[in-house]
Amino acid sequence: MTDAISVARGVSWRVLHTFFTNKAFLLPSVMFPLFFFTAFVGGLSRISQVPGFDFPTGYTAFQFVFVLLQSAAFAGVFTGFGIARDFETGFMRRLMLAAPNRSGILLGYVFSALVRWATVAVVVTIVALLAQMKIGGNGVDLFGLYVLALLLNLAGALWAAGVAMRLRSQQAAPVMQMPVFLLLFFAPVYVPLNLLEGWIHGVATVNPITALLEAGRGFISGRPELTLAAFAIAAGLILGFAAWAFRGLRRAEAAG
C-alpha cells in the first residue's frame, strides 16, 4: 500500500506539474467550461420564460450545474489523453518498469484528475458568482453538489484511463471523449426534463447523467431531489469504471 501511495504521489506530481506549467493544457481545461457557461447563460437565458420552466434560482444557476458536471467529466477525460500520450512517448513503459506497485500509477492519474477539476471548478464558480448566480441551497446542499461533481470526475477519469490503457494511442481520444459528450448532451441540458419532448425525452429519461444533473440542480436551488439515486448512480459508475481501468492496466502490463 505504501508503495502504491508513493508511486501515486510521484505520478500525480508529474501530471500536475505539466498541467500547471503548460498553457496548452491549462487554458483549454479552464476556458472550455467558461466558454460553455458564457454561451449558454448569455445566449439562452430567454428560455427561462418558456411556459413550464419553473427553476427557482434562475437560468444562470440552472446552467452552472451542467457546466460544473461537464467540467468534472471532461477533466477526467483529459487525464486519459495524458495517459495515452505517455504510452505513445514510451514514458509509460519506463514508468511500469520503475514502479514497485503499478496500481499506484492509475491512482496517481486519477488523483491528478481530481486536482485538475478542482482548479477548474474554483474558476467556474467564481465566474458564476460574478455573473450574479442565485443560490437557494445551504452549505450542505452545495457540499453535496461538489461531491457529486467530484464523483463524476472520478468516473470520467477511470473510464478514460481504461480506454487509454487498452488502446495506448492518442488516436483513442474520440473513443474517450465522444461517449462522455453524448451522455452529457443527451441529458436535459437546456431545459428541465419535463419540457423535453419526443425522442430526446425518452433518451434523457434513461440517461444516468440526467439523475446527476437533476440532483445537482436540486442542490443549488435548495430543493434536493433524486439525491440518493444520483449518488447511487455515481457510485455504480465509479465501481464499474474502476474495474474497467484496473483490468486495462493489467492488459497494458501484459502487452509490455
Place this chain on the structure above:
Amino acid sequence: MTATALVQTAALSKRAVVRTARQPANVVFPLIFPMLLFAVNAGGLKAETQLPGFPTSSFVAFALAVPFVQGALLATINANVEFARDIQTGFLNRLALTPVRGIVLLFGQLGGLVTIAVVQAVFYLAVGLAFGVRLQSGVAGAAMLLLLETCIALAFASLGSWAALRTGSTEAVQGLFPVFFVFLFLSSMNIPRNLIEADWFRWVATVNPVSYLIEAVRALVITGWDWETIGLGFAVAAGLTIAGFALATHALWNRLERT
C-alpha cells in the same frame, strides 16, 4: 486564368479531395459531429418555439442552418491540416519548383475544400428533408443554399489556408478549431438575435460574422426569399473570402520567396 492553369487547379483540387476521402476520420467526423450537435440542439431546445416571436414552429428547421456552417468549418480544419502537412513535409516546396504558378496552388487547395464542403451540405440537406424539413424557398432555394454553402466554405477555407501558409504547422491549424467553435457558439445559432435576452450577448452575436452566415442559411429554410438576410450572408462570406484570400496570397508569396 489560362487553360493550363485551370488543368493544374483541377489536378490539385482532385488531389485534395482524394486525400481527404482516403482518411475515413476526415470524412466521417465532419458528417457525424454536426449531425450530433443538430440532434442535441433540435431535441433539447424545442421548447424555444413556445417563446413569443419565435419565427417557426419547427426547431428542427430552425436548427438545420447550423450544420451547414459547422460542416464547412470542420472541412476547412481537416483540409488545411493536410495543407499544413504538405508544407511540413516539403511537398509544397517541391511543387514550387515545377512550372505550376503559386496562385494555382492556392486555388487548387480551395477548390478541393469547397468540393468536400458541398458534398457535406448535400448530406445535411438530405438529413433535414428526411426529418420533415421543407425549404420555404423551394427547390430553387436548395440550389441557392448550396451556392451559399460554397461561399461560406470558401470564406473559412481561405482563412484556414492563410493559417496553414503563415505557420506551416498542423498543430496551429488544428488550434483554429476552438477559435471557430467560439465564433459559432457566440452567434445566433441557437436563438434569433431579437430574442436574446442578455444585451452583451446580443451585441456579440450582432458583430459576429458567423451570425449572418447562419441567418442567411436559416432564411432559405424557414422564411423563404428574404433577400436582405440572404444578401447579408453572401456579403459576409464574400468579405471573409476576400480578406482570407488576400492574407493567404501574401503568406504564400512569403513562403515561396523563402524557398
